[in-house]
Amino acid sequence: MNYKEIIDQNREAYLEELFEVLSQKSISAQDDGIRECAELVADKLKDAGMKHVELMETETHPVVYGEYHVSDDVPTILIYGHYDVQPPDPIEAWDSPPFEPTVRDGRIYARGAGDNKGQMMAQVLAIRTYLEAKGTLPVNVKFLIEGEEEIGSANLVDFVDAHREKLKADLVYASDGPMLPDNHPYVLLGVRGILYVELEVEEAAFDNHSGNKGNIVPNPAWKLIDLLQTMRDADGNVLIDGFYDDVLPPTDEEMALLEKLPFDLEEVKRNVGHDGISMSKADYYRKLCFEPTFNIAGFTSGYGGEGSKTIIPKDAKVKIDIRLVMNQDPDRIFELLKTHVKKHTPDVTVKQFGKMWPSRTSADMPFIEPIRQAVEKSFGKEAFIQPSLGGSLPDAIWTKVLGVPSVLVPYANVDEANHSPNENIMVENFYNGIETTCHVLDVIKNSDM
Template sequence: MSEKALHYLKEHRDSHLESLKAFLSIPSISSDSAYKDQVHEAAEWTARALEEAGIEHVQVMKTKNHPVVYGDWLHAENAPTLLIYGHYDVQPVDPIELWETPPFEPTIRDNKVYARGASDDKGQVFMQIKVIEAIMKTEKQLPVNVKFIYEGEEEIGSPSLDPFVEAHKELLKADILLVSDTTMIEEGQPSICHGLRGLTGLQIDLKGPKSDLHSGLYGGAVQNPLHALSDLLASMHDKDGHITIEGFYDKVQALTDEEIETYEKLSNDAELKRYLGVEQLFGEAGFSSKAQLWGRPTLEVNGLWGGYQGEGVKTVIPSEAHAKITCRLVPAQDPKEIAELVQKHVEKHLLPGVTAEITLFDQAKPFVTPYDHPAIQAAGASLEKVYGKKTIYTRMGGSVPVVETFNTLLGLPAVLMGFGLETENFHAPNEHFHLENFDKGLQTLVDYFFRITEALK
């Protein structure tokens, strides 16, 4: 570890936080075309930050949608090359009225920075860059070779990144993938994520009569699309939380006895209920809450709408009904196959009097890597040194689609060393990032960059 780099980070903490605020103030919402210019602005900001840190060959590279930011520094002889990944795009901010402070006016309170993207993933991208800056400014060179790839489409499933990686295999060639876009298991407890669930998303649109109908004149003789949709969605689970779509579980890899035991020990249902504000948890019967969250697949209704939504009553039979669904997947489920199974289920269980149209959205394959890899164990050692506690190796319920892409196309083992917390409201109002993990995360990354070369010899 470089004491000079650590001193630099401590000395520049205030100015770094102001710089982070500037980054967080850019509304780089990738899912909304109205923010296309702001997404590009965030890419340019990221590129400038890399250049200021001493990274070479920095480019803002076009894709079919939002750009990829690339840069490298490749002068460390006989040292491994780390491909460092993150994303500068963010989620939408709705419902805006639930934010205590504006989502793109970063605010620090209670030793946390509040803003959209603070935890997911601008805050962690910023940390990666500033650690490189600290080492370069103080040591004048890096102990490892680094390549950076920061994208602007992670929050919409990274549709442009697979073809980008395919077209730039030589440019992105490396030994290890380092990602800081995951969470620690709890505050003060260092953890390394070695598995991510996959994802498939779709929208179901039911169409009934040609227009909304008077419920008095036509009710009882016409199928109500909202009723049909409710029946259809209810048919996808049983009362014990199992998914009833035929073939859904056929390729699911069973959890090992060690995983089942570990997840049982890590499950704290009382604390989870308290944090979520619910009186009772509900999930697939026969599994602990951590097993449900990390190692089992799901099917969730994310949005449901149709008919009159205004104040008071409007007595209509709606013409249409809609639902958005995402499935979180585990090894060895395939997103395309699961989407096809859901489509078949819709066709089989659709009530008469309505037609269905299905639109496919985000897809990502699940990913699990052995956590005994030397690069992952080195990350665990760096975390233990800074946090003073033994590192726990876990899976995570979310998805980072590009991790599987880099593993498949480039053969890279992935070190998923994130510093966020599951309680930091990413994808929700009042997203925030604990500055304790900001500070300790910087120290951990400094240690890791100096430790990794020895670990891979």
């Protein structure tokens, strides 16, 4: 029997297994049901046929680790997922209880249905399906299912770093997040990084009267604005020395991938809530995937209420989030920015509020197009390859810390309502996800890793 036939035979049983996991609370932010869920997921991995399964402790919530070693001569795939979920609040907004999974109109409703239990269990049940079909796996498979993704994966870098030998693989494969609009599946090869900083200038000890002290005491908002203008020109180019030094331009192959992506300008306008947007598909994706940003996320100084208040503000602060592309290093960019500030306006303080490295897996890896075909076939809908997300995810844990290519293939429908009431996954997406994972194992076997 092929994978699809086996899945069809097991529809009820597979759904029951998923429902068991969905019924088990695992709210990482509230440490509610975490260990129970980790143990349950470990059992599911064993039941699926994984040979070695264990809970591995971290500073907080355990990682569920599973391994099926076939041979040293075949490639190894490391499958990543998470078993923790967001709190279900506001509970009263749910049409059925968040931890009592319910099928309505072809969708499974439950907290974690889409993010990430439904997708993670599709990965797990693919092992059972594959073993039923072929008796053994085609490649070495490792599972790393963590329990604190929803609270920022705080321990994941250290965990991966501490177990790099054990986690060694040729590819990291993850399924999380929603598909593209119209539920087109896609293969994601990377993310932009981020560096989030706050610049603050404190002038006087208090707000001063803008008349009686006007021209006497310096204005911190003007000081910040003058500084900001040295950092970026009116066309949006960043003027910090060395900012673009490490930027890797897209390859011809990556640009060609962009051209294949779906694009509807009217939909973009609705998406961003702005009628004035006008750009070509190539520009849109190039700006989103391959160009850094230098965004003001907040500027605050003085009086922001209704009407007037005549003050010289005592301080001003600006929050800047900088999305980084390959090979920009947030640590280096932070140093360049500090150097720039020190040179131009030394009394401005610079704080860092977070960073992530950009990550990108080369589009000419041999397994990418076969994976795209596998997901397209399993979902019966045109599938795309996106070289990078505009946003940031800790994908560099795999590509930089572990040093392994990484691809992400979302199995959840675009309206999965993750983090919201009535979170759901389409029943067929769950089954199609199982089938996709089976095909991916074959792809890895056949690719020259």
